Amino acid sequence: MDTSGTRSNQQSRMKLVLVGHACWLLETADVRILFDPLLFDPNQADCYEVHPSRSVNIDALRDVQVVVVSHRHSDHFDLRSLAALSREAQVLCPQDTLLADTLRRLGFRSVRALGDWQPVRFGRTSLLATPSDNKVPELGFVVSDSVNAVWNQVDTQVSARTAQRVNAIHGRLDVVISPWQPLMELKFQLNEETGFPHRDYFDLLARARSSNARMLVPGACGFRYTSGGDWMNRQAFPVARDRFMDDLAAAWPHAPVQLEGMAPGDEIVFEGEEPVIRRQGSPIASSSSDDEDQRVAYCPVDPFASLYRNIRERDARACGIEDVIEDLDRFVRANWEDKSSALQRLRGWKVLYQLIVCFDDFNCFVHWDLGRTGERVDGNDTRATMTSIVSGRVLRLLFEGRCGWEEAYHSGECRSFQTVAAVSEREYAFPRPGDVEDLLRLRYPYFDCFEKVIDQEIAQWGAD
Numbered sequence: 001m002d003t004s005g006t007r008s009n010q011q012s013r014m015k016l017v018l019v020g021h022a023c024w025l026l027e028t029a030d031v032r033i034l035f036d037p038l039l040f041d042p043n044q045a046d047c048y049e050v051h052p053s054r055s056v057n058i059d060a061l062r063d064v065q066v067v068v069v070s071h072r073h074s075d076h077f078d079l080r081s082l083a084a085l086s087r088e089a090q091v092l093c094p095q096d097t098l099l100a101d102t103l104r105r106l107g108f109r110s111v112r113a114l115g116d117w118q119p120v121r122f123g124r125t126s127l128l129a130t131p132s133d134n135k136v137p138e139l140g141f142v143v144s145d146s147v148n149a150v151w152n153q154v155d156t157q158v159s160a161r162t163a164q165r166v167n168a169i170h171g172r173l174d175v176v177i178s179p180w181q182p183l184m185e186l187k188f189q190l191n192e193e194t195g196f197p198h199r200d201y202f203d204l205l206a207r208a209r210s211s212n213a214r215m216l217v218p219g220a221c222g223f224r225y226t227s228g229g230d231w232m233n234r235q236a237f238p239v240a241r242d243r244f245m246d247d248l249a250a251a252w253p254h255a256p257v258q259l260e261g262m263a264p265g266d267e268i269v270f271e272g273e274e275p276v277i278r279r280q281g282s283p284i285a286s287s288s289s290d291d292e293d294q295r296v297a298y299c300p301v302d303p304f305a306s307l308y309r310n311i312r313e314r315d316a317r318a319c320g321i322e323d324v325i326e327d328l329d330r331f332v333r334a335n336w337e338d339k340s341s342a343l344q345r346l347r348g349w350k351v352l353y354q355l356i357v358c359f360d361d362f363n364c365f366v367h368w369d370l371g372r373t374g375e376r377v378d379g380n381d382t383r384a385t386m387t388s389i390v391s392g393r394v395l396r397l398l399f400e401g402r403c404g405w406e407e408a409y410h411s412g413e414c415r416s417f418q419t420v421a422a423v424s425e426r427e428y429a430f431p432r433p434g435d436v437e438d439l440l441r442l443r444y445p446y447f448d449c450f451e452k453v454i455d456q457e458i459a460q461w462g463a464d
Contacts, residue, residue, distance in 0.1 A: 016175065018283045020050035020264040022076055022133035022154055022220040023322060024177070025061065025284060028145040030123030034064040034089075035141070036153055037081040042226045044074045044169070051224040052292035054264035060088055066122065069093040069103070070154040071138035075223060082106055091351055092120065092127070094137035094162045112337045114139060117165075132156035141175070142166060148270045149173045149209070155220055162185045163210040174275050175268060177219035180204055181237060188235045194300050196419040199282075202428040206249050215258045215268070215275045218244055222264075224296050233386045234299040238419065240382035241293070247423040263287045298380045301389065301415040319392035321357055324399045325366055328355070329376045331409040345436050346370045346386070349420050353439050354384035359392050368439070386418040388440050398444045401452040405441070414440075 016023040022036040031245030036082040039058050041049040067089045068074050077099065083106055090110040093099045103111045114120070116131035116139070123128035130140040130151070140156040141151060149170045156179070165365060166173070182200035208216060219240050225232045245259040262268075265286040268275050280286055308454055346353065350371025357364040365380040391413035416438050420429045 014143075014145050014186045014270050017063075017267040017284050018262045018264055019056060020054045020283045020287075022070070023081075023427065024107055024152060024219075025064070026143055026150065026152075027120075028125040028143070030125040030145070032064045032067060033066040033143065034061060034085070035068045036070055036076040036154065037085065038068060038075060038078045039063070039081040040078075040086060042077055046227075046228055047225060048075070049226045050224045050264065050289045051222050051296060051424040052263055054285050054287040056264075056285050057283060058084055061385065064089055064294050067091045067108075068127075068141060069099060070140070070156075071134075072096055072099050073136070073155070075155070077102075077222075079461075081104065082108075083086070092129075094129075094139045096137040096180065099137075102340075112351075117172050128166075128169070130156065130158070130162055133159055142170060144170060148174045148275070150177070151314075152177045153219065155179055158207050158210070160210055160384050163207070163212075166351060167212045170413075173213040174270065175210065175215045175217060176213040177217050178204075178208045178211060179220060179273075180218035180241065180311070181221035181239055183221065183236060184238055185232075185236045186302075188232065193325070193349060194213050194235065195313055196417075196421075196430075197429070198430050199423060201421070204268060205248055205423065205428065208248055209252045211257075213257055214273075215260055215262050216248070217262055217268075230295075233296045237296045238298045238300075240297070243383040246383065247421070249424045251425060251428070262385055264350060294380060297380065298419070299387065299389070299417070319359075319396040321364060321395070325355075325357075325364075325376075327399060328443055329368075329441070332370070332374055332376070333369055334438075335349075335442075336370070341440075342437060343370070346439065346442075347374070349385075349422060349431060349436055351418075351420055351436065352384045353385045354381060354387040355439070356380075356387065356389045357392050357395055358370070360388065364392075384438070385420045386416070388414070388416045388438055390414040390440065397442075398449065401449070403457065404449045404453040405444075405446050407453075416440075 012087045013029040016026045019025055021038050021216060022325065024035045028034045039056050063086055067085060069091065087107040087109060090112065091103050091108045092114055093111050095113045100111050100113050112407050114129040116129060117128045120127045125143065125145045128142040130142060132140065134139040134157050138156055140153040142151045143160055151166060151173050178206060182197040182204060184194065184197060241261045245261065248259060265280045265282050267278050267282045269278060335343040336347065347370050352369050354367045354369060366376060366378050367381045367384060368374060368376050394403060394413040398408065420436055
């Protein structure tokens with residue numbers, strides 16, 4: 001193994017293909033290595049499928065020479081996928097008796113359990129097992145062909161000491177595949193905290209920033225719930241991949257690193273000094289990502305279907321929703337540069353505000369990027385950091401001054417949440433409760449609405 005941090009002058013033949021989720025095929029002149037094979041959809045007891053949707057040419061993978069299983073979780077240790085591969089392949093795994101025994105029972109003749117920092121060599125290609133701070137036995141892997149080096153961190157919790165040691169061994173890596181999603185898979189089911197996981201997210205950003213690489217790719221977390229469990233998609237995945245890359249760029253503004261999201265079928269090849277992505281360049285997998293991210297858009301309040309029980313005025317035309325949105329847009333434009341306006345708090349926190357207006361037959365999406373331009377954009381943005389969800393009926397009544405916030409909330413027809421954070425090179429901060437106000441509450445202030453409702457009730461019921 002090259003421990004000097006220098007590279008050979010020979011030309012690399014390394015190629016990296018995303019098969020889906022945490023399954024990657026890495027090819028060098030010496031060997032084909034398949035990481036964490038997950039080849040079938042649905043998977044994991046048929047509860048999940050790879051996201052975005054994909055197709056896989058499994059026949060093209062049956063003859064891989066090396067299979068790597070990073071840890072025992074079922075999205076990385078899928079027996080059906082392993083059974084589809086040649087039993088002549090050498091399998092590498094952590095020192096986990098369950099993993100090793102199961103792999104042998106499947107018929108693999110060469111199973112090798114690796115310890116932390118243990119190297120393996122295949123011709124000029126070396127593989128180095130990197131440790132994790134997770135409790136489950138788990139490894140990441142650095143693969144080098146003496147020209148280029150790729151660090152697949154998989155799901156590992158990478159300490160600063162581990163990152164420093166990898167950088168000392170390999171110098172600047174070509175590609176780092178980094179964890180990025182602060183998953184909340186079981187928070188709802190176990191009645192735990194379902195608010196945005198700021199601490200976990202900050203840790204992921206900090207770990208990614210510790211990598212010395214030419215290209216960083218958010219890895220794993222490429223799956224979603226299927227069929228009857230698809231409602232949990234809005235609970236489990238709090239960060240859109242584009243937001244992670246935006247926040248990492250803000251936290252690491254001067255780093256000479258290329259941030260790239262990848263979909264199944266995309267591949268990385270090495271041409272000259274820099275890694276290059278070829279979109280949908282591989283015959284092994286393919287995907288179509290049009291509007292796919294909307295299927296895992298974080299929305300922990302998830303009220304859409306229930307907003308229409310026993311209510312009236314559900315039709316968008318009857319509500320005149322275009323007038324209401326135009327009114328909100330005028331409010332934003334009038335206050336976006338007014339230093340005395342409460343809207344400046346949202347601007348200071350660089351809020352991307354998403355409004356979802358619900359009707360019985362569709363949902364209307366519109367957003368304002370209050371931190372950059374303040375301009376209104378029709379449509380959904382999965383990077384939104386503040387979201388209001390309201391029925392067309394209630395929004396129209398607020399607009400007309402015929403509804404107070406008690407009715408808006410207690411009717412169940414208005415819900416909101418926020419994931420606001422300020423990310424910079426020096427800090428990660430998020431507002432205290434009450435520091436930032438929902439845009440609808442700014443446009444229709446609580447006491448103004450309350451007084452209008454009182455005036456209407458006095459007019460209706462009269463005075464003694």
